[in-house]
Amino acid sequence: MQKITFEHVSKYFGTVKAVNDAHFTIQEGEFFTLLGPSGCGKTTLLRTIAGFYRQEEGNIYFGDRLVNEVPTHERNIGMVFQNYAIFPHMTVFENVAYGLKARKVGKKEIEQRVMEALEMVELTHLRDRVPSDMSGGQQQRIALARAIVIRPGLLLMDEPLSNLDAKLRIKMRTDIRKLQKELNITTIYVTHDQEEALAVSDRIAVLSDGCVQQIASPHEIYAYPRNQFVANFIGASNFIDCRVGAIDPLTGEAPVELHGIRFPLKLFRPGEGQALLSVRPEKIRIETGQTKDTLIPGVVRTVTYLGDKVSYSVDLGGQQVIEVQQHAVEPEHLISEKQKVYLDLQPNKAVLFDQEGKEVLYNATAHHSARS
Numbered sequence: 359m360q361k362i363t364f365e366h367v368s369k370y371f372g373t374v375k376a377v378n379d380a381h382f383t384i385q386e387g388e389f390f391t392l393l394g395p396s397g398c399g400k401t402t403l404l405r406t407i408a409g410f411y412r413q414e415e416g417n418i419y420f421g422d423r424l425v426n427e428v429p430t431h432e433r434n435i436g437m438v439f440q441n442y443a444i445f446p447h448m449t450v451f452e453n454v455a456y457g458l459k460a461r462k463v464g465k466k467e468i469e470q471r472v473m474e475a476l477e478m479v480e481l482t483h484l485r486d487r488v489p490s491d492m493s494g495g496q497q498q499r500i501a502l503a504r505a506i507v508i509r510p511g512l513l514l515m516d517e518p519l520s521n522l523d524a525k526l527r528i529k530m531r532t533d534i535r536k537l538q539k540e541l542n543i544t545t546i547y548v549t550h551d552q553e554e555a556l557a558v559s560d561r562i563a564v565l566s567d568g569c570v571q572q573i574a575s576p577h578e579i580y581a582y583p584r585n586q587f588v589a590n591f592i593g594a595s596n597f598i599d600c601r602v603g604a605i606d607p608l609t610g611e612a613p614v615e616l617h618g619i620r621f622p623l624k625l626f627r628p629g630e631g632q633a634l635l636s637v638r639p640e641k642i643r644i645e646t647g648q649t650k651d652t653l654i655p656g657v658v659r660t661v662t663y664l665g666d667k668v669s670y671s672v673d674l675g676g677q678q679v680i681e682v683q684q685h686a687v688e689p690e691h692l693i694s695e696k697q698k699v700y701l702d703l704q705p706n707k708a709v710l711f712d713q714e715g716k717e718v719l720y721n722a723t724a725h726h727s728a729r730s
């Protein structure tokens with residue numbers, strides 16, 4: 359169980375800055391996820407922590423210990439990769455015992471610790487089998503047992519569930535989280551899957567182009583995205599161009615105009631001019647009649663039925679198509695394609711960014727994570 363600190367860490371490949379000034383701390387026992395699209399630098403940062411790469415700039419500390427010059431095998435890390443990286447010709451037991459043998463642990467203790475680890479991943483009954491005839495999920499459990507059996511101070515996982523089917527991924531992520539809590543082991547987890555990140559993490563760092571965009575809890579990152587990139591990457595969002603007027607000194611509110619409607623919002627700071635309203639599809643109400651004058655008319659272009667929810671693409675004209683989601687809709691209440699509808703964007707539940715999508719001008723609940 360260890361605290362990990364990054365002090366202005368940067369890693370280059372030629373002219374590419376794969377990790378750009380990482381500067382944050384991961385707490386003891388925390389499940390911390392590096393999340394971002396392909397090429398954003400997740401794996402490079404993880405490999406730098408493991409000591410496979412040496413950063414050109416900055417310092418990494420494990421607890422109070424500066425590890426810049428410490429080789430991988432002396433960092434006391436357990437690692438799990440996407441491709442399992444287990445030995446196909448060795449039995450499950452031998453695979454898990456491997457790291458302990460290398461550390462010259464006695465035979466009796468190896469037996470006890472391997473069985474303990476196999477019990478944690480529910481594989482004791484397969485101890486004498488070879489992994490080559492086992493399923494992907496079972497192979498990943500072996501890899502997990504092998505990582506934890508050495509009692510590492512830090513567990514690193516790089517897309518460990520990517521090769522598994524959707525159902526198994528959900529089961530495994532729950533199991534990994536449970537095990538991590540039981541062992542109370544600091545864990546750094548890499549994924550490009552936002553749902554997975556939201557499901558397992560204590561905190562998430564969203565990365566883009568090597569830069570940390572935001573670090574926050576799953577709820578905070580969903581409800582208070584710091585910029586357009588985060589709002590777009592975590593969950594779906596519609597971005598609608600709008601115009602912001604001057605703040606009224608009496609009310610403290612500024613008028614925001616879009617698609618012919620006008621509504622007042624209490625902004626964090628003045629932001630006169632063009633801006634971007636970010637509205638989650640599930641926050642929009644869709645009506646078939648104009649029940650109030652703040653609704654925006656549109657036409658349904660596509661209807662996608664997804665079982666527990668239905669997704670509509672609604673054309674508002676002016677090349678603006680909005681995604682709207684409704685949950686638990688009875689089939690007889692489905693709206694059909696080409697039907698005229700009216701959208702309540704509920705702007706007071708949305709997030710308003712400046713024109714570049716870099717800064718938050720408004721969020722329903724004033725919150726430090728969106729503002730700091």
Ligand code: ATP
Pocket residue numbers: 371374375376394395396397398399400401402403550
């Ligand atoms: P993915 O999800 O696709 O694995 P990632 O977020 O893990 O992506 P990285 O693999 O860390 O991203 O890559 C970050 C950047 O560094 C990319 O531009 C990549 O092309 C570059 N890069 C990574 N490894 C190397 C390398 N060994 N040599 C040169 N460039 C590299």
